[in-house]
Amino acid sequence: MSQAAALEHGYEIEPAESPLTPESWGKLGMWLFLAGDAMSFGGLIAGYAALRFADANWPVPSTILGVPFTAVMTFLLICSSVTMVKGLEAIQHGDRGGLRKFLALTALGGACFLGMQAREWTHLITHGMTLTSKGLFSSTFFVLTGFHGCHVTAGVIYLLTVLANSSKYSEDNYNAVEIAGLYWHFVDLVWILIFTFVYLI
Amino acid sequence: MTKRHDSPNYMAIFYWLFGLTVVEVAVVYMPLAKMLMIAMLVSLAVAKACLVAMYFMHLRFETRTLGLIAVTPPLLLVMFVLVTYPDTAWRLFTSWAAH
Numbered sequence: 153m154s155q156a157a158a159l160e161h162g163y164e165i166e167p168a169e170s171p172l173t174p175e176s177w178g179k180l181g182m183w184l185f186l187a188g189d190a191m192s193f194g195g196l197i198a199g200y201a202a203l204r205f206a207d208a209n210w211p212v213p214s215t216i217l218g219v220p221f222t223a224v225m226t227f228l229l230i231c232s233s234v235t236m237v238k239g240l241e242a243i244q245h246g247d248r249g250g251l252r253k254f255l256a257l258t259a260l261g262g263a264c265f266l267g268m269q270a271r272e273w274t275h276l277i278t279h280g281m282t283l284t285s286k287g288l289f290s291s292t293f294f295v296l297t298g299f300h301g302c303h304v305t306a307g308v309i310y311l312l313t314v315l316a317n318s319s320k321y322s323e324d325n326y327n328a329v330e331i332a333g334l335y336w337h338f339v340d341l342v343w344i345l346i347f348t349f350v351y352l353i
Numbered sequence: 354m355t356k357r358h359d360s361p362n363y364m365a366i367f368y369w370l371f372g373l374t375v376v377e378v379a380v381v382y383m384p385l386a387k388m389l390m391i392a393m394l395v396s397l398a399v400a401k402a403c404l405v406a407m408y409f410m411h412l413r414f415e416t417r418t419l420g421l422i423a424v425t426p427p428l429l430l431v432m433f434v435l436v437t438y439p440d441t442a443w444r445l446f447t448s449w450a451a452h
Contacts, residue, residue, distance in 0.1 A: 172419045183422055190426035198433050206441045214381060223378050227371065234367045237409050241360050330411075337409040341402045348398035352381050353391055 176327040179334070186338045189303075193342050196299060197349060200292045211289055216281070217351050218272065225268050226347045232261025233340040236311075236333045246323035255315040255329075258336065262308040269301050293350060300346055303339045310335060366408045373401050 173179040204210050213219075235257040242250030273294075281290050314332045321329055377397045380390060407413040412423055 172416050172422075180419070183419060187422055187426050191429065194426055194430040194433075198430055198437075201434070202437055202441055205438065206445060208445075219378060219381060223374065226374055230367065230370045230374070233370075233405065233409050234363055237360075237363045241363070244360070334410055337405050340409075341405045344401045344405065345398055348377065348394050352377060352394050 176331075178327060178331050182331045182334045186334065189338070190342075193299070193345075196296055197345065200296060201349065203288050203292060207288060211286070213351050213353070216286075216289075217276075217293075219351055221268070221272060222347060222351050225265055225272075226343065228261050228265050228268070229340045229343050232258045232265070233337050235261065236336050240326065240329050240333050243321050243326045243329055244323055248318060248321065251321060251329065252315060252318050255311055255318065259308050259311040259315065262304050262311065262336075266301065266304055266308065269297065269304075273297075296346055296350055300339070300342055303342070307336050307339050361408045361413075363408070366404055369404055370401055373397050 171177065171180065173183070235254045239251045239254030239258060242248075242254060281293075283291050283294050310332055314329060317328070377394060380393050380397070383390070385393070406423065412420055
């Protein structure tokens with residue numbers, strides 16, 4: 153209905169609201185998903201902190217877990233975040249080869265992270281640390297790092313699908329790359345917090 | 354396509370994240386009082402998380418309302434902690450006083 157017709161009928165057309173993410177609705181969708189996912193992680197981290205606070209005999213993590221080893225894992229994930237933004241920057245300038253190279257590097261970084269985490273878990277489990285062996289210390293450890301590891305696994309698959317579709321993207325069509333990047337940086341952000349709360353403190 | 358902001362200097366953010374991680378690991382091996390160490394580690398982690406969100410996730414260049422959506426989960430987390438911790442602290446205190 154035209155505006156003139158609408159006025160004739162005695163009501164006004166409401167002005168369209170400007171969307172929160174003018175580029176694409178997908179980006180808003182990813183942000184809303186991440187806000188929900190942040191609450192899942194937030195609940196786990198707050199629960200972990202409350203359990204630890206209430207337990208006077210909580211072990212010092214650095215005496216059981218390998219801090220230098222996981223510091224390297226943190227470094228890897230930070231590097232993979234940089235390659236992700238570099239990939240986005242490349243496609244924004246129309247450089248599809250650069251996008252492919254950086255996406256592959258990002259997925260590789262994530263895969264190496266997962267390999268190191270598998271190595272760490274294997275080491276701990278063969279040395280007798282299971283979900284219940286050290287009480288809440290080991291249960292919270294495996295639940296928190298495992299939940300995050302699942303996110304990294306999903307992220308690597310996600311990045312590989314973006315890589316497989318990369319022929320579609322150009323300097324005018326890069327929203328899907330940016331949205332995948334949001335997820336990947338979020339996983340990096342959560343690891344920064346887990347590394348501090350579970351390994352360092 | 355809508356207008357695009359210039360890319361921030363991603364390498365500078367990377368050096369900051371790397372440097373702050375090195376400081377974090379160093380803090381763990383320093384002979385510091387426990388509360389001071391926890392305060393330092395939490396501030397460093399929050400600083401790193403903010404760098405990732407603001408620059409890598411481009412939150413700094415988004416609309417204000419999207420920023421509000423992003424800060425809602427951390428705010429709820431702080432509320433949750435503030436509401437539940439006095440209870441734990443009180444139970445710890447009473448069990449300690451009973452001995």
